[in-house]
Amino acid sequence: MQRAVDQLDGVVKEAMQRTGVPGVAVGVVHDGKVIYLKGFGVRKVGESATVDADTVFQLASVSKPVASTVMAGAIGVDGWAKPVAPNLPDFALKDPWVTSHVTAADLFAHRSGLPDHAGDLLEDLGYDRAYVLSHLRYEPLTPFRASYAYTNFGLTAAAQAVANEKGVSWEKLSDDTLYKPAGMNSTSSRFDDFANATDRAWGHAKVDGAWKAEFVRQPDAQSPAGGVSSSARDMTTWLKLQLGNGKLDGKQIINADALERTHWPESVSNPPHAPAGRTGFYGLGWNVSYDDEGRLRLSHTGGFELGAHTNVTMLPGEQLGIVVLTNASPVGVADAVALDFFDIAQTGKVSRDWIPLVDSVYQQQTDALRSKTDYAHPPSGAAPAQAADTYAGTFENSYYGRAKVVAGTDGTLTLQLGPKPQSYRLTHYDGNTFSFQTAGENAVGPTGVTFTPDGKSFTVEYLNHEGLGTFTRSTSDQG
The missing domain is CATH 3.40.710.10 (DD-peptidase/beta-lactamase superfamily)
Structure with missing residues (x-):
């Protein structure tokens, strides 16, 4: 001893x-x-x-x-x-x-x-x-x-x-x-x-x-x-x-x-x-x-x-x-x-x-826990995104609560998550898929955000390990 x-x-x-x-x-x-x-x-x-x-x-x-x-x-x-x-x-x-x-x-x-x-x-x-x-x-x-x-x-x-x-x-x-x-x-x-x-x-x-x-x-x-x-x-x-x-x-x-x-x-x-x-x-x-x-x-x-x-x-x-x-x-x-x-x-x-x-x-x-996708390097021939307004709006998720996708005047998109909204700038990757850099204790580097073609829902990759990461456009935001 x-x-x-x-x-x-x-x-x-x-x-x-x-x-x-x-x-x-x-x-x-x-x-x-x-x-x-x-x-x-x-x-x-x-x-x-x-x-x-x-x-x-x-x-x-x-x-x-x-x-x-x-x-x-x-x-x-x-x-x-x-x-x-x-x-x-x-x-x-x-x-x-x-x-x-x-x-x-x-x-x-x-x-x-x-x-x-x-x-x-x-x-x-x-x-x-x-x-x-x-x-x-x-x-x-x-x-x-x-x-x-x-x-x-x-x-x-x-x-x-x-x-x-x-x-x-x-x-x-x-x-x-x-x-x-x-x-x-x-x-x-x-x-x-x-x-x-x-x-x-x-x-x-x-x-x-x-x-x-x-x-x-x-x-x-x-x-x-x-x-x-x-x-x-x-x-x-x-x-x-x-x-x-x-x-x-x-x-x-x-x-x-x-x-x-x-x-x-x-x-x-x-x-x-x-x-x-x-x-x-x-x-x-x-x-x-x-x-x-x-x-x-x-x-x-x-x-x-x-x-x-x-x-x-x-x-x-x-x-x-x-x-x-x-x-x-x-x-x-x-x-x-x-x-x-x-x-x-x-x-x-x-x-x-x-x-x-x-x-x-x-x-x-x-x-x-890190994504297998290299979001820093979009694929050759990546499809363009749709107009920013297609994705913008208020979305709901029974587990993660409310989220907003905000379109800037310059066409940029920002994802807001949490009760005191945390803002994440979305970077286009391919078609209706974007990415952002995670933050906090459980950060996992870049993660994906994939919208449906009609913009009525999106799934956040790192929030979806248990199948809970899809946000659906709020009924008051359908129009």
Whole structure:
């Protein structure tokens, strides 16, 4: 253990040097004590303020095991098995039977049948939590409790149901159940608290090959799944609570049985890819796996493309845990630091170069969502577009809401999407097909917009993965 701790400074500094990630904070807990707690680099590129143990970072999806801790404290063991629908009047899934039976455990274990990342694109367009949760009913479902798909808003629905049952907001429930009793004074489930913190890390993304703090990720809509902010110091307190069966300094903060329940395998998240391959599981807000020695390993990664990458990993049987927080979009650093640490603790050396391996996984996930069409290069002999007025008008979509196509005096077209319309300039590609550059957390580069020849409807390619991306001209706009 001491060997691994002694090498952590070098591991972090090398990872930062290789990737250029501006700021990192790391904490390690062993046998109920914080044995390492340190910050590296700067909070914001171009400024001198340094990262320390109290610098507040956005946790992204490391919010999920934090949320499941809150849930354990709020509902105990039995509450996980209760249907959520009675406490969410506007919530429904496509199958009424599933709606009436889906539980908090189903949603926290990503086994509700909702498709991968259901609702995330609605959040990108600016819709709030209430709108997103009330529109999950349009999403197609895979077999209930027999399939796994990672959903921020499914998990958020379960958390909101419990908050409604308790008669408070999720943010207050988190404060009262976990953050205040544990003394996690720098931790919050509200974006405003993060934005107003005096010692906070700015999110960075690569822009023209350089790390820049140009974007802001406001995740309140999915706060239980991705909206927690915290410091390395507070996260080591949480790790002590996790490894101490819900107890801190002799005081039981979270019921031990309820907390243990979150650590059980619930869903097969990663089936074995070979006869002797290892199976990956998901618990209640945790990735659950078993290492080469058969020890339980609990972990979670968080990532915002707009500027955060985090990791928490625990070996409960060894009473050991590490948290790694960074202020840059995922390039492998947070996961690699944790993996290096456990490699060194176990064998004395790093087993492989983790950074490119982890980074390639993120790149594959991103690339899989990109269009296969090269919109920058229209085909030779591309058909001309029709007159701009053919396409202009107001359109409706039961899932994504209202859209407008606005024709400029110079014949240009602009697509407006979302409740506070986001404007996208349409570039002609071929015939009735145009393209625009996507934006936001789930941006996928250029995407297509294809109109029917009569201009009465159009389909947005990146919004149509589940067949929900067609907008039809409003009845009041038919003339």
